[in-house]
Amino acid sequence: MGIERPPTGHDIELAALAAAGDRMAFGELVRRHGSAVRGLLRRLGADSATADDIAQDAFLVGFEQIADYRGEGSFGGWIKKTAARLYLRRVKRDSRFVLTETAEDSAPIALDGPGATADRMDLDEALKILSHAERLCISLCYGADWSHTEAAELLNIPLGTVKSHVKRGLDKLRTRMASPSGRVSNDSARRENLG
Structure with a gap:
């Protein structure tokens, strides 16, 4: 019995496999895009720990909603939008959200x-x-x-x-x-x- 390897292929193929229940396929999407999502969150203003937390939350939401991803844009863009929405919700909730410049x-x-x-x-x-x-x-x-x-x-x-x-x-x-x-x-x- 050998070690099971993560699936390879295009993000659209991996997303389809993940939508069918293949957790390893989604794990590969996380591996491919996790760093970019955390980088975006840091650029939005999150510290490293918060970026890690929100990125994890974004991928959990992404896993739950993977069937909604139709491949009409890149998976990276789709998951980044999810992460950005979660970040903005957190910032608004924490009452630190002000877009007027001081x-x-x-x-x-x-x-x-x-x-x-x-x-x-x-x-x-x-x-x-x-x-x-x-x-x-x-x-x-x-x-x-x-x-x-x-x-x-x-x-x-x-x-x-x-x-x-x-x-x-x-x-x-x-x-x-x-x-x-x-x-x-x-x-x-x-x-x-x-x-």
Whole structure:
């Protein structure tokens, strides 16, 4: 009697097997997409432990609702949307959900520290220069592959506000990437936040 190996194949095939009750097929989907889901949650603002908890919850929900996945988009995108919804519900429940910027939100975060080098740009570090609202909207629209309309509906804010947060955030990220050191100086970041 040999060791049973996890199934291989395309995510759509694995999802179909999982919908038919194959737990190993779903386990393979978790293995393939778990890291990306946790990464998205951290980019949305979750600490590592919370990201792990919510990712686990998202995969449990995904397992329960796997029959609803029709392969009309990537499995990764589908499970990331589930994780993002769970994260936003938790944040709203914990009463920490505020999408209006305060002076503290718009102030740049120092990007000097362990692991920061001039030669390597880390997306997680780059996102720290954004306000909470900008980071959330960019992470939903680009990390979770949501449309601006979907993000506006989920966040319960006007579509134009989502578009503004995304545009301002992308402008800040472009400026950071264009600087020789990959860092935004406090003076230039403050000017961006005022402009």
